[in-house]
Amino acid sequence: MNIKIVAIGKIKEKYFIEALKEYEKRLQKFCSLEIIELPPEEISDESMSEKYKKLEGERILKQIKDNSFVITLEIKGKALSSEGFAQKIKELSAEGNNEIVFIIGGANGLDNSVSERADLKLSFSPMTFTHQMFRVILLEQIYRAFKINSNESYHR
Helix, strand or coil: CEEEEEEECCCCCHHHHHHHHHHHHHHCCCCEEEEEEECCCCCCCHHHHHHHHHHHHHHHHCCCCCCCEEEEEEEEEEECCHHHHHHHHHHHHHCCCCEEEEEECECCECCHHHHHHCCEEEECCCCCCCHHHHHHHHHHHHHHHHHHHCCCCCCC
C-alpha cells in the first residue's frame, strides 16, 4: 500500500520533525510513505483568501493521480473511530486501491475543487489543530490503523 500525504506548509519545529520521523520509521514495515509539502500562498490581502485557496488547490490537485483514493481532512467530514479508520484502510486495500492520498489544507482551508475530488472527507475532530500538530496526529493514526489491521498490540 502506498500512502501519500499532501500538505500545505512546511514543518519547521524540531520536536514535530522528530515525531514525524519516528512515525515514518515505524510505518516502513507496513507501507510506502511519501510526504509532499507545498508552500502556502503568501497572504498579502485577507480579502483575497479565496483566490489563495484556489491557487493552493490547483497545486494540490497536480499531486494526485487519477486512480488514487483521496481522503481530505475536513472539520465537516465523516468522523471515524481508530478501529473504523483501520477498517476503512483494510477495505481500500482489499478493493485493490494501491494509493491513498491524504490532503491537509492550508491556513485558509481547502478549495472546493479539492474537496470535490475527495473520495472520503474525514474529520478527526470538530476542533481546529495546527497543521504541524495535525500531521503528527495523522501519521500516528495511520500507524495505529496498520497495527490494528495486523492484530498487533499498540494502544495498550
